[in-house]
Amino acid sequence: MQNLLFGLLTGSVLAVAASGFALLRNTERFLHIAHGQFMALGALLALVLSPEIGAVAGIAVAVVATAALGVVCGKVLFDPVKHRGGNVLLFTSVGLAFVTYGAMIAIFGTTLRVSEIELGRARDVGPVSVAPGEVVILAITVVVVAGLWLFLGRTAMGRDIRAVASNRELAHVRGVAINRVSTTVWAVSSGLAAVGGIMSGVVGSVTTESGWGYILLVLAAAVLGGIGNILGVIGAALLLGVVMDMSALVIDTSYRPVVAFALLIAVLLVRPQGLFSFHARKEVAA
Amino acid sequence: MSTDLLEIRGVNKSFGGVRALREVDLTIPIGGITALIGPNGAGKTTLFNVISGFGVPYTGSIVFAGEDLTGLPAHQVARRGMVRTFQTPVGFPSMTVAENVALAMTGHALDTPWAALFRGRADRARRRSALAAAQEQLERAGIGAIADRFLADLSPGDAKLVEILRQLALEPRLLLLDEPAAGMTVDQIETLAVIVRDIADSGTGILVIDHNLAFVLGLAETVHVLEAGALLASGTPEEIGRDARVRQTYLGEENHVA
Amino acid sequence: MISLDFLVTVATLALIYAMAAQLLNLEAGWGGMWDLGIAGLIGVGAYSYVLLTSPTDAFVPGLGLAFPLGMIGAGLITATVAVVIGWPALRLRGEYFLITTFAFAEILRQLIVINKDLTGGTFGLTGIARPWELQFTFEGYPYVRLGLTALLTLAIWLVCSRFASSAYGASLRAARDNEPLAMAMGKSIKTLRMSTYATVGLLCGLAVGPAYSWFLGAIVPSVFSANLTFTIWAGLVIGGLGSKLGPILGAALLTAVSELVRLVEVAPEHANLVSAIHPLLVGVLLIAVLRWRPDGLLSERGTFTRLRGRQGGRHAAPVAQASTAGTSATAARLEGERA
Numbered sequence: 001m002q003n004l005l006f007g008l009l010t011g012s013v014l015a016v017a018a019s020g021f022a023l024l025r026n027t028e029r030f031l032h033i034a035h036g037q038f039m040a041l042g043a044l045l046a047l048v049l050s051p052e053i054g055a056v057a058g059i060a061v062a063v064v065a066t067a068a069l070g071v072v073c074g075k076v077l078f079d080p081v082k083h084r085g086g087n088v089l090l091f092t093s094v095g096l097a098f099v100t101y102g103a104m105i106a107i108f109g110t111t112l113r114v115s116e117i118e119l120g121r122a123r124d125v126g127p128v129s130v131a132p133g134e135v136v137i138l139a140i141t142v143v144v145v146a147g148l149w150l151f152l153g154r155t156a157m158g159r160d161i162r163a164v165a166s167n168r169e170l171a172h173v174r175g176v177a178i179n180r181v182s183t184t185v186w187a188v189s190s191g192l193a194a195v196g197g198i199m200s201g202v203v204g205s206v207t208t209e210s211g212w213g214y215i216l217l218v219l220a221a222a223v224l225g226g227i228g229n230i231l232g233v234i235g236a237a238l239l240l241g242v243v244m245d246m247s248a249l250v251i252d253t254s255y256r257p258v259v260a261f262a263l264l265i266a267v268l269l270v271r272p273q274g275l276f277s278f279h280a281r282k283e284v285a286a
Numbered sequence: 287m288s289t290d291l292l293e294i295r296g297v298n299k300s301f302g303g304v305r306a307l308r309e310v311d312l313t314i315p316i317g318g319i320t321a322l323i324g325p326n327g328a329g330k331t332t333l334f335n336v337i338s339g340f341g342v343p344y345t346g347s348i349v350f351a352g353e354d355l356t357g358l359p360a361h362q363v364a365r366r367g368m369v370r371t372f373q374t375p376v377g378f379p380s381m382t383v384a385e386n387v388a389l390a391m392t393g394h395a396l397d398t399p400w401a402a403l404f405r406g407r408a409d410r411a412r413r414r415s416a417l418a419a420a421q422e423q424l425e426r427a428g429i430g431a432i433a434d435r436f437l438a439d440l441s442p443g444d445a446k447l448v449e450i451l452r453q454l455a456l457e458p459r460l461l462l463l464d465e466p467a468a469g470m471t472v473d474q475i476e477t478l479a480v481i482v483r484d485i486a487d488s489g490t491g492i493l494v495i496d497h498n499l500a501f502v503l504g505l506a507e508t509v510h511v512l513e514a515g516a517l518l519a520s521g522t523p524e525e526i527g528r529d530a531r532v533r534q535t536y537l538g539e540e541n542h543v544a
Numbered sequence: 545m546i547s548l549d550f551l552v553t554v555a556t557l558a559l560i561y562a563m564a565a566q567l568l569n570l571e572a573g574w575g576g577m578w579d580l581g582i583a584g585l586i587g588v589g590a591y592s593y594v595l596l597t598s599p600t601d602a603f604v605p606g607l608g609l610a611f612p613l614g615m616i617g618a619g620l621i622t623a624t625v626a627v628v629i630g631w632p633a634l635r636l637r638g639e640y641f642l643i644t645t646f647a648f649a650e651i652l653r654q655l656i657v658i659n660k661d662l663t664g665g666t667f668g669l670t671g672i673a674r675p676w677e678l679q680f681t682f683e684g685y686p687y688v689r690l691g692l693t694a695l696l697t698l699a700i701w702l703v704c705s706r707f708a709s710s711a712y713g714a715s716l717r718a719a720r721d722n723e724p725l726a727m728a729m730g731k732s733i734k735t736l737r738m739s740t741y742a743t744v745g746l747l748c749g750l751a752v753g754p755a756y757s758w759f760l761g762a763i764v765p766s767v768f769s770a771n772l773t774f775t776i777w778a779g780l781v782i783g784g785l786g787s788k789l790g791p792i793l794g795a796a797l798l799t800a801v802s803e804l805v806r807l808v809e810v811a812p813e814h815a816n817l818v819s820a821i822h823p824l825l826v827g828v829l830l831i832a833v834l835r836w837r838p839d840g841l842l843s844e845r846g847t848f849t850r851l852r853g854r855q856g857g858r859h860a861a862p863v864a865q866a867s868t869a870g871t872s873a874t875a876a877r878l879e880g881e882r883a
Binding site: 377 | 703706707709710711712713714715717718721722724725726727728729730731732733735736739740743844845848852
């Protein structure tokens with residue numbers, strides 16, 4: 001049971017980050033490898049700023065700064081090569097990942113950092129023991145996911161984003177302001193990356209190396225969830241988190257990531273389009 | 287004799303709720319020219335795909351020259367002598383026309399890294415002779431001049447011709463032509479008809495689908511008509527031309543059977 | 545000033561990356577298989593080699609084989625691993641193949657970390673013996689190592705060249721260009737791709753892994769990370785995906801640029817900046833090339849036009865004629881999002 005809670009925690013952090021990744025993939029049509037680095041960036045910014053301006057302000061600034069960076073990169077780096085297709089965009093993102101990684105090393109150094117934010121003393125609640133900080137994290141996840149769902153489902157911009165995600169050309173013809181959608185998506189996606197990274201930093205630790213590990217799990221969640229379905233990706237992220245931590249009951253904890261990827265591969269073999277995807281099997285499997 | 291027949295028995299196929307093929311029963315001689323016609327959405331392309339291994343029938347069987355090919359992957363079907371062309375003659379864009387055709391002539395035995403490394407001499411010789419043979423084929427068809435061009439630079443007529451020549455170079459027993467006349471001018475279609483007849487005369491069977499009824503009815507010895515996934519009628523071009531149900535089906539279609 | 549020793553080191557590393565980039569070019573450029581797990585294969589190759597050749601009484605014991613046997617053994621082991629990975633992975637296309645290979649590489653790395661009795665875990669394997677090391681002086685050995693690495697790179701070059709001109713190479717590229725058509729011509733896509741992936745595995749184990757371990761002197765799991773995969777990819781993309789010389793040029797350029805920066809002397813408190821330069825440069829170069837020269841510095845068209853001319857027969861048509869198509873084959877493929 002306790003492991004289930006840990007799993008949900010891990011999964012929540014992943015879900016927040018992966019939803020941003022999926023949002024970007026659905027509208028801009030490429031795998032943003034640098035997303036992992038943005039997560040680390042958000043975490044490091046918050047960690048470094050918090051002692052100066054307080055935890056809340058530090059987090060806020062980190063999220064906004066990362067979101068802004070995302071928007072700038074979208075306009076300056078990705079829009080000009082948009083017409084060249086997903087693979088060029090993917091490798092541009094790889095380039096950006098390297099640049100961000102290098103910049104972080106230069107600015108923050110390579111030391112391991114632990115967040116000042118304490119999770120608090122764990123208290124027994126029924127069959128599990130929970131720390132107040134953990135509850136906060138779960139709560140934040142729920143708020144973020146609900147917020148995202150409302151945003152995409154109920155607002156005008158959300159409707160526009162969904163239109164672009166389902167058929168960009170048609171949306172353009174119908175008069176949707178593609179540029180504004182793009183900017184919004186970049187901002188939201190990068191902001192979510194920062195939030196996910198910060199949460200991950202609070203639960204564990206962060207170094208400049210963390211970004212490479214993050215993107216692996218985010219990719220796994222995104223693929224497991226399937227194309228075109230952000231809720232699916234969130235669900236997949238939670239599933240991955242739970243499976244990883246529950247597996248600790250039967251096998252060594254160091255196998256956690258192996259379990260996650262083994263699950264991913266197993267699912268892809270049986271259902272190549274992902275767990276919750278709308279796409280037909282034919283388009284994906286050989 | 288079954289060795290000269292392509293037998294399609296009881297083939298059913300559906301796509302997400304749409305019944306594309308319903309209990310299709312057909313026998314096609316491996317020799318001469320057979321045509322498969324029908325309005326849009328009749329299932330001609332689906333049947334083509336199923337026959338050539340690009341789709342698996344839900345039920346039914348495909349027996350080619352006495353051998354059951356049902357469910358075999360496309361490359362196995364091709365190796366057994368039934369070869370198809372594609373409607374859009376994209377070909378292999380990174381290779382020249384000659385190389386495209388030569389690919390059909392190098393065979394499959396040397397297609398491994400092992401052979402490339404340890405049977406280098408044989409491989410080089412084979413490639414050289416294939417390229418020469420391809421060049422010959424192209425010249426015989428009158429397009430030797432474009433041998434070193436890339437497919438993207440060709441006129442649609444030439445590209446179509448290359449498509450057919452390349453697949454023909456595989457020396458199939460039955461050649462499946464997928465809308466060969468699409469997008470061609472009247473003159474080009476005439477030339478195409480001559481070429482198709484030559485191919486049939488030299489012993490390769492032809493199964494052709496096309497929307498251009500004049501072209502198809504002028505060439506074929508036997509015609510099968512599909513409608514809504516089921517076989518509507520079969521017969522000689524004259525019989526089909528007179529068939530009331532067929533005329534009904536084509537009423538409103540662009541190509542009228544005069 | 546730049547010392548000769550330094551140049552020798554940079555050259556050796558550049559050649560190792562060049563080997564890896566050529567193999568990646570074989571599977572991704574000509575084969576159309578966008579493999580994000582090549583660092584995993586190199587890691588398996590390196591670890592297999594070291595474990596096969598380490599003395600039996602070392603801290604982490606090995607089999608004590610002679611280095612040629614070790615290389616062959618590592619090659620076979622890595623080829624087997626490639627087959628095991630390839631069998632499920634090649635059933636997927638596009639981003640799914642990408643991610644599966646990425647996942648497998650990470651699994652391999654974790655397995656190496658976990659099995660610390662076998663592999664030394666996160667501390668890795670140290671004190672790697674290099675071929676003929678004891679027969680030469682400490683100052684002289686790097687030249688021998690450079691020579692050995694150059695020989696291996698040449699061997700891979702020759703192998704890839706042979707592949708480029710062979711029927712197998714043509715079939716592989718055909719499968720990449722137009723998979724349904726290749727199938728309709730009787731080509732077994734599965735066999736073509738699997739044999740390619742296994743060959744890449746074999747050569748990673750036979751050449752790249754051992755050469756890298758001779759260079760590093762000690763191997764740890766964190767070396768064989770996504771960072772390494774992306775660096776090799778960057779070198780390949782910059783040099784030109786699909787061209788024969790491109791991977792070598794790109795890898796050499798990338799290595800030279802990022803290593804030469806180390807020459808800049810800085811105070812210890814700026815050490816961070818120096819380690820930051822390598823990824824910064826790789827990233828900037830990659831972004832710049834993709835923006836202004838997405839084909840890379842050398843193109844696939846160029847390679848095969850030259851090969852055509854050499855194969856005799858008629859003179860190949862000038863590449864300029866392709867202008868109506870707009871972009872060359874490589875850019876088209878990068879745009880095409882093929883598997």
